Amino acid sequence: xxxHNYTPSSKVGKWFNDRLPLLTLANHLTDYPTPKNLNYWWxxxxxxxxxxxxxxxxxxxxxxxxxxxxxxxxxxxxxIMRDVNYGWLIRYIHANGASMFFLAVxxxxxxxxxxxxxxxxREIIWIIGIIxxxxxxxxxxxxxxxxxxxxxxxGATVITNLFSAIPLVGEGIVTWLWxxxxxxxxxxxxxxxxxxxxxxxxxxxxxxxxxxxxVPGNNNPVGIDIKKPSKDTVPFHPYIVIKDGFxxxxxxxxxxxxxxxxxNILGHADNYIEANPMVTPAHIVPEWYLLPxxxxxxxxxxxxxxxxxxLSAILILAVLPWLxxxxxxxxxxxxxxxxxxxxxxxxxxxxxxxGAMPAEGLYLLIARVATAYYFLHFLVVLPVLGFKxxxxxxxxxxxxxxxxxxxxxxxxxxxxxxxxxx
Amino acid sequence: MRNFSKxxxxxxxxxxxxxxxxxxxxxxxxxxxxxxxxxFGKFDRGSLQRGYxxxxxxxxxxxxxxxxxxxxxxxxxxxxxxxxxxxxxxASFEVTDGPNADGEMFQRPAKLxxxxxxxxxxxxxxxxxxxxxxxxxxxxxxxxxxGGVDYIYSLxxxxxxxPVGVVLDEGVYYNKYMYGNxxxxxxxxxxxxxxxxxGTIASVDQMSKDxxxxxxxxxxxxxxxxxxxxxxxxxYLIILTVLVYFSMKKIWSRVESEV
Amino acid sequence: xxxxKPKRRDFLxxxxxxxxxxxxxxxxxxxxxxxxxDASVKALASTEVDVSSxxxxxxxxxxxxxxxxxxxxxxxxxISEARSVKMEDLIHPEKDEDRAKNxxxxxxxxxxxxxxxxxxxxxxxxxxxxxxxxxxxxxISGRIRKGPxxxxxxxxxxxxxxxxTIKIG
Numbered sequence: 001x002x003x004h005n006y007t008p009s010s011k012v013g014k015w016f017n018d019r020l021p022l023l024t025l026a027n028h029l030t031d032y033p034t035p036k037n038l039n040y041w042w043x044x045x046x047x048x049x050x051x052x053x054x055x056x057x058x059x060x061x062x063x064x065x066x067x068x069x070x071x072x073x074x075x076x077x078x079x080i081m082r083d084v085n086y087g088w089l090i091r092y093i094h095a096n097g098a099s100m101f102f103l104a105v106x107x108x109x110x111x112x113x114x115x116x117x118x119x120x121x122r123e124i125i126w127i128i129g130i131i132x133x134x135x136x137x138x139x140x141x142x143x144x145x146x147x148x149x150x151x152x153x154x155g156a157t158v159i160t161n162l163f164s165a166i167p168l169v170g171e172g173i174v175t176w177l178w179x180x181x182x183x184x185x186x187x188x189x190x191x192x193x194x195x196x197x198x199x200x201x202x203x204x205x206x207x208x209x210x211x212x213x214x215v216p217g218n219n220n221p222v223g224i225d226i227k228k229p230s231k232d233t234v235p236f237h238p239y240i241v242i243k244d245g246f247x248x249x250x251x252x253x254x255x256x257x258x259x260x261x262x263x264n265i266l267g268h269a270d271n272y273i274e275a276n277p278m279v280t281p282a283h284i285v286p287e288w289y290l291l292p293x294x295x296x297x298x299x300x301x302x303x304x305x306x307x308x309x310x311l312s313a314i315l316i317l318a319v320l321p322w323l324x325x326x327x328x329x330x331x332x333x334x335x336x337x338x339x340x341x342x343x344x345x346x347x348x349x350x351x352x353x354x355g356a357m358p359a360e361g362l363y364l365l366i367a368r369v370a371t372a373y374y375f376l377h378f379l380v381v382l383p384v385l386g387f388k389x390x391x392x393x394x395x396x397x398x399x400x401x402x403x404x405x406x407x408x409x410x411x412x413x414x415x416x417x418x419x420x421x422x
Numbered sequence: 423m424r425n426f427s428k429x430x431x432x433x434x435x436x437x438x439x440x441x442x443x444x445x446x447x448x449x450x451x452x453x454x455x456x457x458x459x460x461x462f463g464k465f466d467r468g469s470l471q472r473g474y475x476x477x478x479x480x481x482x483x484x485x486x487x488x489x490x491x492x493x494x495x496x497x498x499x500x501x502x503x504x505x506x507x508x509x510x511x512x513a514s515f516e517v518t519d520g521p522n523a524d525g526e527m528f529q530r531p532a533k534l535x536x537x538x539x540x541x542x543x544x545x546x547x548x549x550x551x552x553x554x555x556x557x558x559x560x561x562x563x564x565x566x567x568x569g570g571v572d573y574i575y576s577l578x579x580x581x582x583x584x585p586v587g588v589v590l591d592e593g594v595y596y597n598k599y600m601y602g603n604x605x606x607x608x609x610x611x612x613x614x615x616x617x618x619x620x621g622t623i624a625s626v627d628q629m630s631k632d633x634x635x636x637x638x639x640x641x642x643x644x645x646x647x648x649x650x651x652x653x654x655x656x657x658y659l660i661i662l663t664v665l666v667y668f669s670m671k672k673i674w675s676r677v678e679s680e681v
Numbered sequence: 682x683x684x685x686k687p688k689r690r691d692f693l694x695x696x697x698x699x700x701x702x703x704x705x706x707x708x709x710x711x712x713x714x715x716x717x718x719d720a721s722v723k724a725l726a727s728t729e730v731d732v733s734s735x736x737x738x739x740x741x742x743x744x745x746x747x748x749x750x751x752x753x754x755x756x757x758x759x760i761s762e763a764r765s766v767k768m769e770d771l772i773h774p775e776k777d778e779d780r781a782k783n784x785x786x787x788x789x790x791x792x793x794x795x796x797x798x799x800x801x802x803x804x805x806x807x808x809x810x811x812x813x814x815x816x817x818x819x820x821i822s823g824r825i826r827k828g829p830x831x832x833x834x835x836x837x838x839x840x841x842x843x844x845x846t847i848k849i850g
Contacts, residue, residue: 036677061715078489081644083720086711088644089651234677242670249663256659260463260652264565272566272641273558280603336538469701493724523734535724658704665697 028214028263030237033229037398038240041111042218043247044104044386046240051101052206056199058094062087065363066146067303068192070185073148074274092263098140099266100255102289105133109317114341116329123321125212130318132205147203149187149271150281156183156191158284162297165304182277197365208332222398224329232398259276283358291355292348299358301365307370316378321380325386333392337385344377449599451572452579454631458638461653464646465639470501472618473636476629479616481560484552484607486540489561490640493534499646500639508534513538539612553593555606564634571634572597578630581609708819727844729850732786740802744789745849749791749799750837751810752847755821762808763822770826773833777822780836788839788847789823795830810834 006027008014017023063280065084066077080087109129112118118126144151160177164170179186215226226232234240256267266288270281286294293310300306316323331338347370354367438568457466463515474495477487492512495503503511513531520527532539537552541557542548549556558566567573576599584596611626618624639645728745732752735741740753755763763777764784781787791799791810798814805811805818807826812819817828824833839849 013837057712061712064716065719079721082489082494085714085717087719087721088648089716090715092648154711237678238673242666242673246663246666246670249659249666253656253659253663256652256655260648265649269566269568272562284571353604388556405763491721491724493720497720523731533727535721535726658700658707662697662700662704665693665700669693669697 012204030235031229032236033217033233034236034240035218035226035232035398036234036239037220037222037232038218038243039108039221039244040247041114043244044108044111046244047104047248047251048101048108050204050251051097051104052199052202055094055097055101056203058097059199061090062094063196066192068146068189070148070188070275073146073188077147080103089259092259096255096258096263096266098143099258099287099289100251101136102140104251104346105136106289109133109229110345113344114331114332114338115219115221116223116324118325119324119329120321121216122213125209126321127318128205128209128212129391130208130314132202133317134314135202135205139195139198139202140287140289142191142198144271144287145188145191146195147271148275150273150275151268151271151277151284153207153275154276154280154284156187159286160187162307162310165307167304196214219329220398221330221332222395223328223332224394224396224398226398263305285356288352288356291353292351293355295351295355295367296371298355299364309375313371313374316375320378320382324382326382326389326391327386328391328394330394333394334385334389335392337388339383340377340381344374347373347377352354451576451599452570455577456571456598456635456638458635458645458663461649463649465499465635467502468622469632469635470622470639471503472620472622472629473632473634473639474501475489476611476616476633477560477636480610480629481633482538483541484548484557485555485560486542486548487538487561487640488540488559490538491534492536492538494643496534497643500643505534511538525609544627553606557607560637560640564637566641569599571638574637575630575634577605578611578633579626694797697801710735729846729848731846733845737785743788743849750849751787751802751823751834752788753787755781755785755787759808760822763820766822766824772825773831775822775824775833777824780822780824780833783841786847787821787823788836788849789796790835790837792834793817793830794825794832794834795828800834 006024008017008023013023032085062080065076065080065087071093076092080091082088084090111128113170141155144158160174160183163173164178166173175181177187179190217226220226229235266286268285270283273281275307285291293313296313297306297310300309326334326337328334331341350366351370353372353375354363357363423454455470457464477485492508492515495501496505496508497509512534515532515536516529517532517536518527519530522528541549545556564570564574567577577597580597580599582596582598584590588603590596593603594606595608596603611629613623613626616624616629622628642648700831703832725746730741730742730743730752732741735752735754737754737756738759740751742749744750760777763781766777768774768776777784779795780789786850793800793812793814795812795817797816798812800810800812800817802810805827807818807820809821809823809826810845812817812828813818813842817830818826819830820826822833823836825831837849839847842848
């Protein structure tokens with residue numbers, strides 16, 4: 001990397017930097033050479049950072065008013081909504097923020113799938129990302145339990161009962177998770193503790209995720225390796241910062257619409273009924289972002305195998321870099337993969353829809369087909385495609401497909417740019 | 423910008439999908455125009471005050487509203503009774519306070535800071551008095567029902583004679599909007615059951631609308647602030663987005679690349 | 682590049698920064714304000730105390746807004762003692778007549794003005810209160826006479842609803 005020999009200009013800066021090279025780090029981050037052809041799908045990394053920080057800040061403030069007790073949790077949430085100054089705003093940001101976080105993470109993941117960002121040499125970035133995603137699901141699930149509404153309670157009951165599918169020790173594990181013989185106060189307090197902890201684990205992993213990213217540098221829409229820094233790259237600041245900022249603002253407009261004009265549309269009405277261990281709501285569904293996995297769980301008629309299928313659906317992603325045998329990263333140059341990619345997107349959306357529908361009749365049948373296809377995509381289509389697919393010729397430089405035209409023109413333009421940068 | 427149209431079509435798709443999911447298995451509810459819907463939606467004060475009257479004279483004998491306090495009645499964005507009126511309302515209820523210096527509980531008139539007095543001591547007592555069915559707390563009832571205000575509004579007017587073949591037990595009534603059509607609450611409203619002070623005619627339709635408006639406010643007391651703040655926030659974001667967009671164009675004009 | 686373009690760019694950037702800063706401020710305020718007393722706390726403004734059973738020379742302590750309030754029914758001797766103190770002897774000069782409108786009843790926050798401890802009854806060099814934390818002495822009117830506390834104990838807003846009931850706040 002170019003910045004290893006960075007020296008601060010001021011004497012104090014140099015003194016400090018020799019002892020703790022924070023300025024070197026800052027310099028690395030601002031100068032970090034980024035491919036200049038990154039499209040808006042790449043802005044979701046920055047958007048996700050924003051989401052994480054928003055969740056942590058609003059979460060901390062909510063924790064100042066929330067009471068993690070089975071008798072008081074629901075009431076304390078109402079207290080936040082009614083009496084705490086701006087409490088309703090902070091809670092609605094936090095609740096909808098979870099949804100926005102998942103929306104962004106799904107776009108981020110599917111961007112990676114489309115452009116082959118998970119492939120060598122970026123497997124570690126990808127795997128850390130999958131761990132972050134798993135932790136996000138855990139945090140979201142436990143967070144959903146905290147208001148202690150009907151969906152909280154029964155969601156907690158159903159999800160913790162998944163562990164009872166484990167042979168021999170399953171029941172013991174569930175009792176251990178609950179801290180009793182049902183979901184109750186001990187469950188709530190430990191979920192609150194873990195819900196508070198997990199975001200900081202995610203934060204640490206995000207640092208690793210970015211660190212691992214900064215070793216090989218960003219992938220790009222063309223998917224070829226580029227020299228860094230070079231005419232193909234721009235410094236992170238100000239180019240990427242402002243572009244990420246612009247995309248973030250667009251994202252925030254959508255976010256604001258949810259928070260201010262339909263704050264409860266992504267939630268479930270039953271969660272405004274206080275938890276009642278004697279009555280299960282007619283229709284239990286998880287939050288929308290977990291629906292595809294919920295559909296997979298329900299489409300397998302065996303308890304243990306259902307849980308295994310659901311977990312595998314996530315864990316299979318971790319070995320994706322080795323399942324995909326194609327050397328070409330970007331789907332732009334993989335005409336067949338591109339089609340299968342969109343089929344997978346449709347498949348996941350269908351699974352999500354089926355997850356929200358009752359598990360019966362035609363819905364169940366479609367969910368089963370979609371589940372089968374999900375695994376087929378990763379276990380059969382991807383490995384085979386790498387060998388069979390006729391890929392398109394990959395350009396040598398990222399400037400080629402962007403600018404087109406004669407190479408002379410490209411050189412001329414780049415010279416002009418270099419002159420400007422100086 | 424081409425990419426953004428893609429992003430937004432995906433967002434739109436997900437949004438529509440979500441709405442469809444929520445819209446599943448819905449019956450057609452009665453419609454009325456709610457003043458609090460929309461970007462600038464506000465409560466109709468008169469309707470809120472009348473709605474409070476309906477709640478307190480009709481519903482409150484069985485349904486609690488345990489998260490509301492009398493002070494809320496005079497707060498901004500609500501029914502906006504004057505402080506004196508709210509105090510008078512509060513003082514018309516008796517609450518248990520104590521223990522006093524002798525260690526005994528005592529009764530006193532309610533103050534603004536007191537929560538709405540509950541009709542029953544606890545859930546068990548409420549069930550015992552209502553044939554085993556607990557009349558749900560109404561503080562967040564509107565948000566706790568899938569159809570929201572339309573559902574409550576319809577339910578209040580949905581009492582009918584049971585169709586042929588439907589057998590109703592003692593103390594069970596037929597309501598075409600109730601889940602499963604069987605409800606343990608008898609039709610609570612009838613024309614003229616309350617007498618409005620402002621001369622509005624207390625038809626079942628009018629009272630349903632008023633009390634539902636009141637319940638909406640009870641569940642979402644900061645709705646007006648939320649709408650106002652939301653409009654400002656979004657206008658602000660759009661302005662900043664435009665500024666940042668042109669700044670971005672300027673910055674990226676230094677390199678020959680598409681933004 | 683022409684001369685004017687950098688100016689427009691500067692304006693754009695300045696405007697973006699300025700508008701952005703306003704937004705950050707608007708976001709920070711709710712996060713700070715959420716720690717201020719909430720609507721339910723503010724509503725608990727007053728408390729009523731039945732003082733019919735307090736004998737002369739005795740003090741009762743009641744809780745108001747989470748703080749102890751001393752209500753002392755003073756004897757004639759105590760009243761004359763409190764009223765005879767010269768203003769120049771006081772660290773924080775206040776007339777007893779202003780502190781106790783009804784001389785028989787002294788109502789004040791039982792909180793030492795030094796660092797917030799609760800002073801002890803009938804202790805200290807001035808027959809009033811003594812704060813055990815850092816040794817502040819208060820007289821029978823609750824005025825600071827000796828020690829590190831800078832001010833007299835605070836008299837809250839109160840009124841007699843009837844001859845037996847004091848409403849604080």
